[in-house]
Amino acid sequence: MTSYRTPGKFPTTVVGSYPKVPIAEKFIKMRKSGQINEEEFYEAIKPAIREVVEDQLEAGIDIVSDGEQARDDMVVYFAERIRGFGPGEWVRVFDNEYFKKPVVVGRIEWVGPITVGLWEYASSVSKERPVKATLTGPYTMLEWSFDLHYGDRKELLMDLAKVIRREVDELVRRGVKYIQIDEPALSTRPFKEEADMLREAMEVIFRGVEAKKIVHICYGRLERILPYILDYPVDQFDLEMKNSNFRLLSFLKDYGYDKELGYGVVDVHSLQVESVSEIMKAIEKLMKEGFIGPEKVYLDPDCGLKRLPREVAKAKLRNIAIAARIARERW
Amino acid sequence: MDTKKSLGENLRIWASPLGGFSRNRVLRRALRDYEKGLLGYGELEELITYSSLVIIGAQISAGMSYVVDGMLDWHDMFRPFVSVWRNVTPTSLLRYFDNNFFYRVPLFTDKPEAATYIWAPRVRKLARFAEPAGFKVVLPGPVTFVLMSKNESGLKQEELAESIAEILATEARLATEAGAALIQVDEPMLTDPEVNPDFAVLASELVSKITSAVGTSKTVLALYYGAPRPDVYEKLIDARVSCISVDVGDAPGMYTELLTSKGFGSHCAILGLVNSRTLYDEPLNALLELAIKILREYGGEEVGITTTTWLDLIPYDHSLVKVKTLDLVADRLASLLGSERLWGVVKP
Numbered sequence: 001m002t003s004y005r006t007p008g009k010f011p012t013t014v015v016g017s018y019p020k021v022p023i024a025e026k027f028i029k030m031r032k033s034g035q036i037n038e039e040e041f042y043e044a045i046k047p048a049i050r051e052v053v054e055d056q057l058e059a060g061i062d063i064v065s066d067g068e069q070a071r072d073d074m075v076v077y078f079a080e081r082i083r084g085f086g087p088g089e090w091v092r093v094f095d096n097e098y099f100k101k102p103v104v105v106g107r108i109e110w111v112g113p114i115t116v117g118l119w120e121y122a123s124s125v126s127k128e129r130p131v132k133a134t135l136t137g138p139y140t141m142l143e144w145s146f147d148l149h150y151g152d153r154k155e156l157l158m159d160l161a162k163v164i165r166r167e168v169d170e171l172v173r174r175g176v177k178y179i180q181i182d183e184p185a186l187s188t189r190p191f192k193e194e195a196d197m198l199r200e201a202m203e204v205i206f207r208g209v210e211a212k213k214i215v216h217i218c219y220g221r222l223e224r225i226l227p228y229i230l231d232y233p234v235d236q237f238d239l240e241m242k243n244s245n246f247r248l249l250s251f252l253k254d255y256g257y258d259k260e261l262g263y264g265v266v267d268v269h270s271l272q273v274e275s276v277s278e279i280m281k282a283i284e285k286l287m288k289e290g291f292i293g294p295e296k297v298y299l300d301p302d303c304g305l306k307r308l309p310r311e312v313a314k315a316k317l318r319n320i321a322i323a324a325r326i327a328r329e330r331w
Numbered sequence: 332m333d334t335k336k337s338l339g340e341n342l343r344i345w346a347s348p349l350g351g352f353s354r355n356r357v358l359r360r361a362l363r364d365y366e367k368g369l370l371g372y373g374e375l376e377e378l379i380t381y382s383s384l385v386i387i388g389a390q391i392s393a394g395m396s397y398v399v400d401g402m403l404d405w406h407d408m409f410r411p412f413v414s415v416w417r418n419v420t421p422t423s424l425l426r427y428f429d430n431n432f433f434y435r436v437p438l439f440t441d442k443p444e445a446a447t448y449i450w451a452p453r454v455r456k457l458a459r460f461a462e463p464a465g466f467k468v469v470l471p472g473p474v475t476f477v478l479m480s481k482n483e484s485g486l487k488q489e490e491l492a493e494s495i496a497e498i499l500a501t502e503a504r505l506a507t508e509a510g511a512a513l514i515q516v517d518e519p520m521l522t523d524p525e526v527n528p529d530f531a532v533l534a535s536e537l538v539s540k541i542t543s544a545v546g547t548s549k550t551v552l553a554l555y556y557g558a559p560r561p562d563v564y565e566k567l568i569d570a571r572v573s574c575i576s577v578d579v580g581d582a583p584g585m586y587t588e589l590l591t592s593k594g595f596g597s598h599c600a601i602l603g604l605v606n607s608r609t610l611y612d613e614p615l616n617a618l619l620e621l622a623i624k625i626l627r628e629y630g631g632e633e634v635g636i637t638t639t640t641w642l643d644l645i646p647y648d649h650s651l652v653k654v655k656t657l658d659l660v661a662d663r664l665a666s667l668l669g670s671e672r673l674w675g676v677v678k679p
Contacts, residue, residue, distance in 0.1 A: 090359065
């Protein structure tokens with residue numbers, strides 16, 4: 001589908017979200033208040049997607065995303081489009097920011113494409129660069145919702161996994177090359193039992209899938225959960241590194257890490273734009289560890305960029321792309 | 332049943348929520364308007380006071396012995412303190428334990444100094460409305476404070492924790508003088524399996540320092556978000572506090588084992604039974620059985636029933652329902668054990 005040739009060494013990418021363009025905020029609100037329907041919303045949101053894809057292209061990113069412009073929240077967006085979830089009530093996320101934490105009120109079922117249409121649109125404006133599809137993982141959906149129906153975490157998790165698998169199948173059918181499952185909740189409970197439970201779900205999601213299979217995890221006790229998840233059926237773990245001062249690297253080496261690595265080299269919670277030389281140092285640090293070659297390293301931010309001002313997000317991406325070009329010469 | 336009756340006939344059982352509450356719709360909007368400059372601080376403060384009084388009223392009517400004001404204006408556990416201390420500032424967001432909730436990491440750049448104290452004025456304003464219950468004040472534990480902050484102060488972690496404890500001790504003293512009936516120090520980080528016993532020793536010393544400033548008020552060391560390691564817990568029970576509050580509902584197996592072998596020392600037991608992070612109807616019988624199992628080896632005369640953690644992680648309406656559930660659990664437990672159910676502040 002795409003003729004763009006992704007670099008063989010240090011390809012650059014994003015984790016998924018990008019600062020919301022004002023019209024995206026506007027149309028999310030209009031859809032929620034019933035002023036526009038779902039179909040109108042998907043049409044209305046496209047210019048926002050085009051803008052953020054262009055930002056990523058201008059910054060020089062190889063594998064872009066739709067910036068998750070349609071998503072008010074990574075869990076709520078999916079919950080609103082999966083049967084079995086009921087409307088939530090306001091729960092605080094931080095400071096004076098809230099989200100409507102979804103409530104599971106019935107059997108979880110896929111009723112139609114959740115992300116596919118906008119992924120296709122993003123692909124149509126990405127100038128042939130691949131667009132990564134990002135899906136909120138079943139564990140995070142489970143943990144960040146209230147359950148009033150199942151009463152059994154594993155049963156709910158597996159039903160969520162089946163829904164995500166259905167979405168993955170739709171994406172693959174349309175030619176997706178990179179699929180990322182976001183599981184930020186996993187690092188908050190770094191226990192073997194939890195990791196084992198999610199492994200079964202990952203097998204449901206990824207068994208036989210012909211695309212690059214990625215799991216993104218961030219913030220928390222990653223070093224504690226990693227030993228239990230390294231055998232997940234995925235090609236790549238995309239990990240937050242910069243914020244935790246790259247302390248995971250020695251653990252990865254000790255654990256004999258041999259998959260591809262999404263290497264977070266800029267902090268998404270800091271307004272300070274990391275310089276090219278700072279990013280180069282991060283790459284050098286990784287290369288010095290010696291457990292991974294440049295062909296297996298994807299450079300990206302620690303996490304989604306949605307909380308940053310747009311110009312800061314773009315500047316961070318630009319510096320990642322410049323550093324990647326230098327690194328390709330060097331390694 | 333006879334065994335249960337003999338276990339409980341000398342027990343007095345009371346209830347109180349562990350900590351803060353969710354904000355109501357009015358307050359959420361008011362805070363947003365205030366941030367946008369559409370509302371003055373005076374008007375905001377008035378709405379915070381009204382909302383706090385509603386929360387206090389709900390607790391009193393549910394028979395709580397100690398009530399909180401809901402800490403409705405706190406953005407996170409550390410923020411009100413960080414906001415009025417010198418040499419520390421709130422910085423980037425970080426996940427708060429295993430919740431989809433983020434706090435701002437305090438950054439210490441020098442030894443902290445209090446420009447003012449936050450609790451005493453609140454207590455003076457609200458404690459009189461808490462009767463017949465006692466007014467409860469909650470402080471972040473100094474070790475949790477340090478472990479969840481960035482330390483660029485040039486002080487060692489222990490020194491920084493000590494300087495925080497000094498300020499918190501003054502907070503506790505002033506709050507007690509203003510009329511607080513209970514001072515609770517929260518040390519949730521001590522349940523982290525990676526925290527070693529040295530931190531527990533430090534926490535025990537520093538919590539004792541804080542509570543020694545409060546005279547005869549009831550004092551509590553609260554542990555939640557899991558069960559501490561046994562070698563950590565046995566150091567924590569050296570703390571000079573009236574009661575130890577444990578989050579048994581979140582880790583029932585671990586706590587049953589821990590408390591059966593280590594007990595509560597000479598402290599009164601507070602059991603975090605009511606789950607404050609789910610919307611399920613509480614499995615009442617299972618909770619009662621758990622409480623009885625833990626109390627079987629308990630020699631104290633007083634038991635508090637509380638929530639597993641603060642009530643600010645669920646929707647507002649549900650946080651009020653949980654208070655009623657606390658009342659129900661305390662009532663049923665007292666009835667099952669033939670114990671006295673206390674209403675209002677606990678007299679020695």
